[in-house]
Amino acid sequence: MSSRTERAPITQEKETVQTWDIIILEEVCKGCAFCHTFCPRDVLEQSDTFNAKGHYPPRVKAIERCVGCKLCEAVCPDFAIFVKERSPSKR
Amino acid sequence: MTATTQSKPSQEEHPITRYVRKDRIPHIYCPACGIGIVLTAFATALDNLKFDIDKLTVVSGIGCTGRASGYFEADGFHTTHGRPIPFATGVKVANPELKPVVISGDGDLFAIGGNHFIHAARRNVDMLVLCINNFMYGMTGGQQGPTTPTGAITSTTRFGNIENPFNLVSLAASAGAVYVARWTVLHARRLAKSIEKALQKDGFTFIEAVSPCPTLYDRHNRFGSGLDVLKLYKEISVIRNFSDPMKAEIDYSTRIVCGEFVDEEKPEFTQRLAEQSARLQKR
């Protein structure tokens, strides 16, 4: 772009920014279902495969809905799920 | 241990597990047992406060809850049944720099350890007592204890409990605790906040965490799975901060009144002890 009057169009599409990561430690999960039942934003669901102990861990269904409230982390009795804020450079 | 996420990383470490002995995880608790939620709340509170682990002593008695002291990356002691509070008192008197935290069950703290509880509260010895109330003796097979509701089925009350239960928050308040709160394990974030608050107070503080025992109590009384019990908590619990603890109902068929009930300041035991010995040494 050489001319002073010419410029790239403004991107109209709003970028979806992912602020949170949900980390699930599948092998220590005991499948109680607390995290995906009580998530206020319906971000998680039960996965359809089980771990080595026969428990069904959660999986992420809609990360864009996550507000980072950490309720899933707090109600997990087994240190099996936690929430991490993404560094701005990776969003 | 595999870590997965739809959104990325792998091999991540749970942020609060730096307060937890990772070689002991997964812990022994049954799936959906509430004790683990209280351990998480405690570790979260330590993490939020950046609590100096060298100033902490975690003490517990005997029971499923009694295993708690073994899971933290802090000095601690797994005492004999009923004796975590006298042990914690000894810790505090010997080294007032330390903050003893007692994590134990309703049976351990209020049956065999009942007198220790009321007198430590009366003396206002600086410590946090975190009681997981699952309404009976879990570890030994679900026997009736001092918080078992009237009418409840346990392995020793097959036709229904004929005794009256203690209301723990009322007991703690009348015995002299400077901070008293009750939460169910579903109130996990409020519980962690409450633990943070109690850790910063100077005096005898008490928090009751109402918890499911899906393996024994909830099965005997047909409350369903741990998930069903947490759903019940969501339905029946109300928060009434600073209401009369005597009136703080705790009944699965009607209501569980949660909240903070007492938050006050009073002279602490080991401080009075130090002041008196300084005075006497001057004579």
Ligand SMILES: Cc1ncc(C[n+]2csc(CCOP(=O)(O)OP(=O)(O)O)c2C)c(N)n1
């Ligand atoms: C002196 C003595 N008496 C009895 C016992 C048996 N016993 C072990 S744990 C326990 C009760 C535990 O109940 P609670 O404190 O509510 O813990 P929970 O397992 O419910 O978490 C009893 C009676 C013991 N270990 N020592």
Ligand code: SF4
């Ligand atoms: S942080 Fe909150 S919104 Fe996000 S998954 Fe966990 S419970 Fe749901």
Ligand code: SF4
């Ligand atoms: S709360 Fe924890 S143990 Fe329960 S299903 Fe979720 S990740 Fe698994």
Ligand code: SF4
């Ligand atoms: S017996 Fe009850 S209290 Fe003990 S670990 Fe199992 S569910 Fe928890």
Ligand SMILES: [Mg+2]
């Ligand atoms: Mg008990």
